Amino acid sequence: MRSRTTRQFRRLFSRLPLDVQRDAKRSYALFRSNPAHHGLQFKKLEGEDNIYSVRIGLEYRALTVMNKDRIVWY
Numbered sequence: 001m002r003s004r005t006t007r008q009f010r011r012l013f014s015r016l017p018l019d020v021q022r023d024a025k026r027s028y029a030l031f032r033s034n035p036a037h038h039g040l041q042f043k044k045l046e047g048e049d050n051i052y053s054v055r056i057g058l059e060y061r062a063l064t065v066m067n068k069d070r071i072v073w074y
Helices: 007-015 018-033
Strands: 002-005 051-056 060-067 070-073
Touching: 002 007, 007 018, 018 051, 018 060
Parallel strands: 002 070
Antiparallel strands: 051 060, 060 070
């Protein structure tokens, strides 16, 4: 699966506290190795066709759009 981020994602990511950035990088590495890992709570948003939420620590989540073999982080 190919993965990329948007310019907005990178801008907002750089504004996060360093510990949250670290947690996000760790979660992304886990996602790349095992998207179904229960700790990520990778879930499709209710009522949306291709938008998913991924857990980043206790207080943060990342949103992604999946189309076939491509995933875009917002």
